[in-house]
Every structure is written in structure tokens, then in C-alpha cells.
Amino acid sequence: MALRDRFRRLVQRPGSADLAPFQAVVARAGERAGRVRELTDAELTAAAAALRGKEDLAEFCALGREAAERALGERPFDVQLVGTLALLSGHVAEMATGEGKTLAGALAAAGYALRGERVHLMSVNDYLARRDAEWMRPLYDLLGVTVGWIGQSSTPEERRAAYAADVAYAPVSEVGFDLLRDRLVTGAADRVQPAPSVALIDEADSVLVDEAMVPLVLAGATDLDAADPAHADLARRLRAGRDYTTDGENRNVQLTAAGAREVERALGGIDLYAPENLDALTAVNVALHAEALLHRDVDYIVRDGAVKLISESRGRVALLQRWPDGLQAAVEAKEALASSPSGEILDSLTVQELIGRYPRRAGMTGTALAVADQLREFYALEIAVVPPNRPCVRDDRPDRLYATATDKDVAVVEQIAAAHATGRPVLVGTEDVAASERLARRLRRAGLEPVVLNAKNDAEEAAIIARAGERAAITVSTQIAGRGTDIRLGDGVADLGGLLVIGTGRYHSSRLDDQLRGRAGRQGDPGASVFLASLQDDLVTRYAPDERYEGPAGDDGLVEDKGADWIVGHAQRVAEGVDLEIHRNTWRYNRLIGLQRAALLAERDGVLDGDLGDRTMAEHAAAKHAELVEEAGADAVADAARQVCLYQLDRVWADHLAYLAELREGIHLRSLGRGLDPLVEFNREAVPAGKRLPVQARERSVKAFEQLTAAGGAIDLDAAGLTRPSATWTYLVHDNPFGSLDERAFKGLVALFRRGRR
Structure with a gap:
């Protein structure tokens, strides 16, 4: 047995879980199909209810398969049940496009529910959460689940009802925002979320890796200053090379001596680097960052009079996301737009912290194996690579590499035109909005009529994708077409070879390449994919600028040298390695903040759910406590103590977050000057500051409690100054503390990976 297991592990895909136990369960489920088919609907529901608290996976699979066929008209394939069992075992199931991840996920959620677990099935947006919940509802009903x-517009009552169900579908951001709001309630009954149990995550690699360190923020209204448009105008007048320089990776911008003199003159002859002008220096630097490094239709679009960030991994508008307040306001000033509401951060947490709270985690995606190490390191998750129901016959052609971007652009148009002439549909993947629109213009000049899909018209995604597989269709798209889409072939298209996918360059992550490639060849359909890249692509110039190749290019610019092909793959591996190290560094930073927050929350829960506040005041403000009890009664005093302590705990935490943000902003300058590790320096000051928080909260609470007065048997809380923000709102921060602030570390990482990947 041991020898056979070792052999099986050798022949299966590296990094993936053993599927044999799941396949054996599915086989046993198949033996029960005849008996289960004879059950009435009521008997099937009763049989599912009888499984509660039991662990009969074969019976569950047999009942689930029959329920899906009756309720949805879809009978799960064996591989879908294998995916379901992988999810029930706490794995990330890698299932190809069109292989039924939604149904497999719903069956797994039902399986967890029948075990007595409460499941949060997290998607990437409101639309998918509602669609999948309503689509799968008949299945859940038949299984008695x-x-x-939950969506962005759901009321607190609707959220509470959804969380009370066995299975709650919701965008991951809304689950996080609900947690943030629950962590600041002043009455235990105001919470909407129950204790975490099971998290099932759709598009798991995107959520758990690409967006793991995105902070979700709860902010409160304050009177913060908006960006000065004069700084944006000044930044616009400065000239690259003369007044400022950017680094090779285009991640940092710095004033030259001439630029500093120009800024000083424009600001009235000040000394820009004098301590009293630090605010002006910061404002100019932020405005210059917005002007020189953030580009419209690449990093963001302007829609409905507002700046909308674009998700790098999805190509869609990043709903609710914004840059940290100073940079967001600077970009708005650059675009001559009104400043969006700013405010004080009351609390925050990252997606990784959110998912880490769940005792049981699982997920599904089409591209997980490439990030197996990260999923194992950060979440203790293993990958189960589920084979397709029908073998993939897609023709994945070798990359075509060109010496220049111009040569590549010409070749892309020629490839599209050649396929179009035969009637074959073509899906073309581009890096960003601007690139998609440039390619569309070139195609129109060549007499072709493409349909463009990008962040500007993402509301039309479903209609565009529905036509992308039709005869002679040309669809030019950003990464928006790379996930969650299922392109069906039109009449006669299979005879033409199926959908042709063309990549106009390798993405910074091989998973994005695989997602784009996976649009063709769904469920055994014919199809093909090819990537055209150039040695002038951003991927190469940013991550492998010093690499060279031998041999000339052809007349059409095509490079045949194998060493040149290696350069592109090398650059991509460097990019992936740098992203992983930035993730690790950012996680170390956020992990400290999470630990500090957990300690303070433990005390807060003791106040909210118990009598810790009252006991604290009775001990540390005994005379005032006795006086108020005499005048207003013990219950009123206990409630007043609770509100005072909750307010001060929340106030201390908000102040601490502001301190940490300021510390983080300045720590990289200190580390650069002394050659020190910024994370070590950050911890050196942040750790003792965090340890002082409980004492500070208690001292402030006692002081505020002693200012309370009672009249007419009631306690006047206003006397203690317990004024909370008049309004709160939530958003996500597009932030990367050590990837953007510590450029020295970033460059060191690039150099390290360039050497290590040879």
C-alpha cells in the first residue's frame, strides 16, 4: 500500500492532492444512483436531513447528484463530484473553465451545512453573489438547506437574515465590511455576523493571492483638507528628465535639483526642505506621483465624474477601491474633479486576515497550481487538480517573439486578419484599457470591426462575451475576459478550429496567461491559443532590462533565437517572485497590526458582552461609580460604563492606526539613510506602542467616566464627550506599504530574482 501511494504521488501533478480517495467515494455514490432515483422529492429531502451530523460522503454525493438533476436539470459529472469532495476536504479545487465550478461549490456548501456548519460562499462581486444564490436555490431547497x-445595498436586517441561513453568498468585500462594522457596534444585538465557520471562495487564487493584502477600510467623517489644485498644476508644468526623474521600474519619482528650485520659486521662494515646509514637500511629491506615475486608462479611468481604479488582475473597475486619501485626492485634482469624501480610518483589515478567521477554508478556480506555494504558506491550503470531463484538445501554440513592439503590433493585426478571413472567431487579450483601444483603432484602419471589452464598458460584458464565439467575431479585451466567462461556439465554428485566443504579450503573472488561454477549448471544444510578445514589452524592460540575445531578427521582426524566448519567461518569473516577496513583507506588517487589534478586541468583547466596563470603573473610579449608582441605579451606571469604555477603546485604536500610518510613511526614509530594514524599524516602534493601548484606553475611560453627571435618574453621556462620527463609509485601499515606499527593497528584490532565476 505504501509503495502504491508513493507511486501515485509521483505520477500525479506536482503540488496537487491525491484524488483517488475522492474518486472511490464517487464510484460508491454511483452504485446508489438507482435507489436514490426512486425517492420522491419529499423522501430525498428527508434523506438529506438524515445525514445531518453524519459523515456518509457517498450517500451525500448520490443525493446531491439526484437533487441537482431534478432541481436544475443538470446532472453533475463524476469530476464535479470529485471537485465537491475536494472542497469538503478543505482544498482548493482547480477546475477548468466550463467544468461546473458553481455547481460543485453549491454541493460542497450544502455538504458543509448538513454537517452543521454555517457557510459563507464568497464571490468577487454583487452580481455573482446574487446570480449564484438564486440559480442554486432550488438545489438547496430540495436538500433542505x-x-x-448579500450585496452592497443590503440593509442590516437583510444581512442579518442572510447570515442566519445555512449558506450565505456574498462578495468578499461585503463580508469584510460587515465584520468591520460589527467590531464597532455599541450593543451586542447590533451585530449582523455570526461567529465564522466555513469560507468557500470562488476565484480563490485572485482573492487569496492577488488581493490578499488589499485593506478593507471603515472610515468616519472628519474635516480633512482636500488636495490643493495648485499642486496638481505645478506638477503638470514640471518636465521629465529636467525637473524630475523616475526609476527604471517606473515605481518612484524624485525631484531633481533644478525641479526643487522650480517648485520653491512657484511656492513663493520657500526652502522646500526646511522642517516647517514638510507639508508642502509632501503635497508636491504626492501630486508629482499622481502626474508622472499614474496614467488614465491604464491605472484608472474617469467615469461619471469620478476616478475609478482598475483591478490589475481582472481588468475590471475595482469597485469601492481608492488610493490612500492623499494620493486619491491628488489624482482627482489632476483630472480637475471634485474631491471624494475623505475621513479618518476607524478600523481596517486585509482580505488575508478576513479569510484567516475561518476555522475551515476551501476554494475553487481555474488556475491554482501556479500559486500552490502561496496558498500553502499563507492559508495552509492544498490544491486538488480536478481533470476535465472531456479532454482538452486546445492547440496551445509556441510564443511568437518580436524584436520591437512595432513589429509585434503589425503581426497581431495580420494574425487577426488571417483568422477573420476564414470566419474563425478571435479573442484578443491586451494589458490595459489604453492598449485595447489602440489595437481596436489599428484593426479599424485595416478594415476590420472589433468589439472592445474593457473597464469602460464592463456593464456590457455578458452581451459581448455571448457573441465572442460567433462566426467571424473579433473581440478585443483586457483581463476582464479572463475570468468567470464561458464563451460558447456559434454554428459551424467548431469546423473552423474553434475560438482562437491571441495574447498581445505575456502578463506579469503566468496565471493571467492561463486564464486568457482557457477561454478557448471549453468542455472538449476545439480551439487554439498563441501569445505574441516583444522584447520591448513592459514585462521585459521592467524585470529583465539587462538581458541580451544573440542572432538577428527576421525581416518581419520575428526572433527565432531560443535565448530570447528564455528572456520573456525569465522576466515573468522575476515579476512573480517580486510579487511574492512584497506579499510576504506586507503580510508581516499587517500581521503585527492584526495581533494588536485582536488583543484590543478581546477587551472590547469583554465590555460589550459582559460587565468588564462596570467592574473597571468600580475599581478605578470607585467614588464616582458609587455616586452615580446612588443617583441613577446600578443598571444605568453599568450601561454608561459600557458606552464610555467602548468609545475610548475605539478612539484609542483609531489614533493608533493614524500613528502607524504616519510611522510607515516616514520609516523608509530613516531606513534608507541608515541602511536598515524598514520592517524591523517599524516593529521597533509599533510593538511597544501597541502594548500601551489597553492602559491608554483604561486611563481615558476613567477620566471620561469621572466627568459623567446624573439628573432625574438618568446619566448624561454627552458630558463625557462621546461623540462618534456623524457618518461612516467603507472602501478598499489600493495600497502596498513596502512595495511602494521602500524602493530600495524593491530594486534589491528585482536584482535578487534576476540572479536567482538564471
Whole structure:
């Protein structure tokens, strides 16, 4: 047995879980199909209810398969049940496009529910949460499992009802925002979320890796100054090379001596680097960053009079995301737009912290194996690579590499035109919005009529994708077409070879390449893919600028040298390695903040759910406590103590977050000057500051409690100054503390990976 297991592990895909136990369960489920088919609907529901608290996976698979066929008209394939069992075992199931991840996920959620677990099935947006919950509802009903869904517009009552169901569908951001709001309630009954149990994550690699360190923020209204448009105008007048320089990776911008003199003159002859002008220096630097490094239709678009960030991994508008307040306001000033509401951060947490709270985690995606190490390191998750129901016959052609971007652009148009002439549909993947629009213009000049799909018209995604597989269709798209889409072939298209996918360059992550490639060849359909890249692509110039190749290019610019092909793959591996190290560094930073928050929350819960506040005041403000009890009664005093302590705990934490943000902003300058590790320096000051928080909260609480007065048997809380923000709102921060602030570390990482990947 041991020898056979070792052999099986050798022949299966590296980094993936053993599927044999799951396949054996599915086989046993198949033996029960005849008996289960004879059950009435009521008997099937009763049989599912009888599984509660038991662990009969074969029976569950047999019942689940029959329920899906009756309720949805879809009978799960064996491989879908294998995916379901992988999810029930706490794995990330890698399933190809069109292989039924939604149904496999719903069956797994029902399986967890029948075990007595409450499941949060997290998607990437409101639309998918509602669609999947309503689509799968008949299946859940037949299995006797309750289901709800949550969207951005859901009321607190609707959220509470959805979380009370056995299975709740929701965008990951909304689950996080609900947690943030629950962490600041002043009455235990105001919470909407129950204790975490099971997290099932759709598009798991995107959520758990690409967006793991995105902070979700709860902010409160304050009177913060907006960006000065004069700084944006000044930054616009400065000239690259003369007044400022950017680094090779285009991640940092710095004033030259001439630029500093020009800024000083424009600001009235000040000394820009004098301590009293630090605010002006910071404002100019932020405005210059917005002007020189952030580009419209690449990093963001302007829609409906507002700046909308674009998700790098999805190509869609990053709903609710914004840059940290100073940079967001600077970009708005650059675009001559009104400043969006700013405010004080009351609390925050990262997606990785959110998912880490769940005792049981699982997920599904089409591209997980490439990030197996990260999923194992950060979440203790293993990958189960589920084979397709029908073998993939897609023709994945070798890359075509060109010496220049111009040569590549010409070749892309020629490839599209050649396929179009035969009637074959073509899906073309581009890096960003601007690139998609440039390619569309070139195609129109060549007499072709493409349909463009990018962040500017993402509301039309479903209609565009529905036509992308039709005869002679040309669809030019950003990464928006790379996930969550299922392109069906039109009449006669299979005879033409199926959908042709053309990549106009390798992405910074091989997973994005694989997602784009996976649009063709769904469920055994014919199809093909090819990537055209150039040695002038951003990927190469940024991550492998010093690499060279031998041999000339052809007349059409095509490079045949194998060493040149290696350069592109090398650059991509460097990019992936740098992203992983930035993730690790950012996680170390956020992990400290999370630990500090957990300690303070433990005390807060003791106040909210118990009598810790009252006991603290009775001990540390005994005379005032006795006086108020005499005048207003013990219950009123206990409630007043609770509100005072909760307010001061929340106030201390908000002040601490502001301190940490300021510390983080300045720590890289200190580390650069002394050659020190910024994370070590950050911890050196942040750790003792965090340890002082409980004492500070208690001292402030006692002081505020002693200012309370009672009249007419009631306690006047206003006397203690417990004024909370008049309004709160939530958003996500597009932030990367050590990837953007410590450029020295970033450059060191690039150099390290350039050497290590040879």
C-alpha cells in the first residue's frame, strides 16, 4: 500500500492532492444512483436531513447528484463530484473553465451545512453573489438547506437574515465590511455576523493571492483638507528628465535639483526642505506621483465624474477601491474633479486576515497550481487538480517573439486578419484599457470591426462575451475576459478550429496567461491559443532590462533565437517572485497590526458582552461609580460604563492606526539613510506602542467616566464627550506599504530574482 501511494504521488501533478480517495467515494455514490432515483422529492429531502451530523460522503454525493438533476436539470459529472469532495476536504479545487465550478461549490456548501456548519460562499462581486444564490436555490431547497445572499445595498436586517441561513453568498468585500462594522457596534444585538465557520471562495487564487493584502477600510467623517489644485498644476508644468526623474521600474519619482528650485520659486521662494515646509514637500511629491506615475486608462479611468481604479488582475473597475486619501485626492485634482469624501480610518483589515478567521477554508478556480506555494504558506491550503470531463484538445501554440513592439503590433493585426478571413472567431487579450483601444483603432484602419471589452464598458460584458464565439467575431479585451466567462461556439465554428485566443504579450503573472488561454477549448471544444510578445514589452524592460540575445531578427521582426524566448519567461518569473516577496513583507506588517487589534478586541468583547466596563470603573473610579449608582441605579451606571469604555477603546485604536500610518510613511526614509530594514524599524516602534493601548484606553475611560453627571435618574453621556462620527463609509485601499515606499527593497528584490532565476 505504501509503495502504491508513493507511486501515485509521483505520477500525479506536482503540488496537487491525491484524488483517488475522492474518486472511490464517487464510484460508491454511483452504485446508489438507482435507489436514490426512486425517492420522491419529499423522501430525498428527508434523506438529506438524515445525514445531518453524519459523515456518509457517498450517500451525500448520490443525493446531491439526484437533487441537482431534478432541481436544475443538470446532472453533475463524476469530476464535479470529485471537485465537491475536494472542497469538503478543505482544498482548493482547480477546475477548468466550463467544468461546473458553481455547481460543485453549491454541493460542497450544502455538504458543509448538513454537517452543521454555517457557510459563507464568497464571490468577487454583487452580481455573482446574487446570480449564484438564486440559480442554486432550488438545489438547496430540495436538500433542505437554507440560503441567502448579500450585496452592497443590503440593509442590516437583510444581512442579518442572510447570515442566519445555512449558506450565505456574498462578495468578499461585503463580508469584510460587515465584520468591520460589527467590531464597532455599541450593543451586542447590533451585530449582523455570526461567529465564522466555513469560507468557500470562488476565484480563490485572485482573492487569496492577488488581493490578499488589499485593506478593507471603515472610515468616519472628519474635516480633512482636500488636495490643493495648485499642486496638481505645478506638477503638470514640471518636465521629465529636467525637473524630475523616475526609476527604471517606473515605481518612484524624485525631484531633481533644478525641479526643487522650480517648485520653491512657484511656492513663493520657500526652502522646500526646511522642517516647517514638510507639508508642502509632501503635497508636491504626492501630486508629482499622481502626474508622472499614474496614467488614465491604464491605472484608472474617469467615469461619471469620478476616478475609478482598475483591478490589475481582472481588468475590471475595482469597485469601492481608492488610493490612500492623499494620493486619491491628488489624482482627482489632476483630472480637475471634485474631491471624494475623505475621513479618518476607524478600523481596517486585509482580505488575508478576513479569510484567516475561518476555522475551515476551501476554494475553487481555474488556475491554482501556479500559486500552490502561496496558498500553502499563507492559508495552509492544498490544491486538488480536478481533470476535465472531456479532454482538452486546445492547440496551445509556441510564443511568437518580436524584436520591437512595432513589429509585434503589425503581426497581431495580420494574425487577426488571417483568422477573420476564414470566419474563425478571435479573442484578443491586451494589458490595459489604453492598449485595447489602440489595437481596436489599428484593426479599424485595416478594415476590420472589433468589439472592445474593457473597464469602460464592463456593464456590457455578458452581451459581448455571448457573441465572442460567433462566426467571424473579433473581440478585443483586457483581463476582464479572463475570468468567470464561458464563451460558447456559434454554428459551424467548431469546423473552423474553434475560438482562437491571441495574447498581445505575456502578463506579469503566468496565471493571467492561463486564464486568457482557457477561454478557448471549453468542455472538449476545439480551439487554439498563441501569445505574441516583444522584447520591448513592459514585462521585459521592467524585470529583465539587462538581458541580451544573440542572432538577428527576421525581416518581419520575428526572433527565432531560443535565448530570447528564455528572456520573456525569465522576466515573468522575476515579476512573480517580486510579487511574492512584497506579499510576504506586507503580510508581516499587517500581521503585527492584526495581533494588536485582536488583543484590543478581546477587551472590547469583554465590555460589550459582559460587565468588564462596570467592574473597571468600580475599581478605578470607585467614588464616582458609587455616586452615580446612588443617583441613577446600578443598571444605568453599568450601561454608561459600557458606552464610555467602548468609545475610548475605539478612539484609542483609531489614533493608533493614524500613528502607524504616519510611522510607515516616514520609516523608509530613516531606513534608507541608515541602511536598515524598514520592517524591523517599524516593529521597533509599533510593538511597544501597541502594548500601551489597553492602559491608554483604561486611563481615558476613567477620566471620561469621572466627568459623567446624573439628573432625574438618568446619566448624561454627552458630558463625557462621546461623540462618534456623524457618518461612516467603507472602501478598499489600493495600497502596498513596502512595495511602494521602500524602493530600495524593491530594486534589491528585482536584482535578487534576476540572479536567482538564471
